[in-house]
Amino acid sequence: MADATAAPTHLTPFVEVSRDSWADLAPSTRNPLTELELVQLRGLGDRLDLQEVSDVYLPLSRLINLYAAGARNLHRATSDFLGERAQRTPFVIGVAGSVAVGKSTVARLMRELLSRWSDTPRVELITTDGFLYPNAELERRGIMDRKGFPESYDRRRLLKFVSQVKSGAEEVRAPFYSHIEYDIVPGAEVVVRRPDILIVEGLNVLQPPTNGRLALSDLFDFTIYVDARTHDIENWFVERFRKLREGAFSSEESFFHRFAEIPEDEALAFAREVWRTVNEPNLKRNVQPTRSRATLVLRKDADHTVSSVLLRKI
Numbered sequence: 001m002a003d004a005t006a007a008p009t010h011l012t013p014f015v016e017v018s019r020d021s022w023a024d025l026a027p028s029t030r031n032p033l034t035e036l037e038l039v040q041l042r043g044l045g046d047r048l049d050l051q052e053v054s055d056v057y058l059p060l061s062r063l064i065n066l067y068a069a070g071a072r073n074l075h076r077a078t079s080d081f082l083g084e085r086a087q088r089t090p091f092v093i094g095v096a097g098s099v100a101v102g103k104s105t106v107a108r109l110m111r112e113l114l115s116r117w118s119d120t121p122r123v124e125l126i127t128t129d130g131f132l133y134p135n136a137e138l139e140r141r142g143i144m145d146r147k148g149f150p151e152s153y154d155r156r157r158l159l160k161f162v163s164q165v166k167s168g169a170e171e172v173r174a175p176f177y178s179h180i181e182y183d184i185v186p187g188a189e190v191v192v193r194r195p196d197i198l199i200v201e202g203l204n205v206l207q208p209p210t211n212g213r214l215a216l217s218d219l220f221d222f223t224i225y226v227d228a229r230t231h232d233i234e235n236w237f238v239e240r241f242r243k244l245r246e247g248a249f250s251s252e253e254s255f256f257h258r259f260a261e262i263p264e265d266e267a268l269a270f271a272r273e274v275w276r277t278v279n280e281p282n283l284k285r286n287v288q289p290t291r292s293r294a295t296l297v298l299r300k301d302a303d304h305t306v307s308s309v310l311l312r313k314i
Helices: 019-023 035-041 050-082 103-115 135-141 155-166 230-246 264-293
Strands: 014-018 091-097 123-127 172-178 183-192 197-201 222-227 296-300 306-312
Touching (some): 014 019, 019 306, 035 103, 050 091, 050 103, 050 222, 050 296, 050 306, 091 155, 091 264, 103 123, 103 222, 123 183, 155 172, 155 197, 230 264
Parallel strands (some): 091 197, 123 197, 222 296
Antiparallel strands (some): 014 306, 296 306
16 A cells, blocks of 8 residues: 655646646636737747737736735735835736747736736836946956856846835836847936836846845746747747848847858857857756746747746645
């Protein structure tokens, strides 16, 4: 007879929901986005359509809306318990995942969907790119070839920014990063003014605390990890590089303009080398290990569609 007290071998903090089952959870409201709006939100290489929005992201927006409402109720109950009327603070969402996995598209899409719910009309989005050290500083530190690794970010400044938003500051400013110039733009800023929801998107936003210090992830109310097989992400990265070479890189202002003028096979060989020496090591050492810390994981197939959803048990 089996030992009834033996611990099951399949214990996990997540419940996995198939795409079909997840789609059935969609609220009985029509998709609020139009095809034109979706085109404007879709990242380069993402194959996102209105069906994907309805099946995957509309239910997700409803779930987050419920979490945000729960946070407001908890705030109200705590204020009553303390006998005070403390100001409600923004609900903060972290979105993490590899380069080229589509996390920026997910973040932009969630901003639009969450802003359509009547109780969270003000949704702001910030990317951690703005908190990268300027290229000159990366060169000075000798880590230009590790851009995107945790040490390439001004983590103290990023933590201060989100802490100020979370504390209810009237206005908080963040640096602006240009993907054309591949650098921080001096004097340019992104301004956040007391949103209902703040979405923070970036590679390393789910990093755990170190040395007993406060971590950025400690400030999140809900977190999303966008997941896919490493081989698929590599292909997406190279394909995105190819499309950028035909588009944005053609501008003489682009940091990567030189790749628009060399043969395509040489440019794509460079992209695969960047993946092998920079992005894949960063993914395996720093990004993937944070996946288990997420509230929810979106698992993608090779065609960028979400195949299943993992939701952390409460």
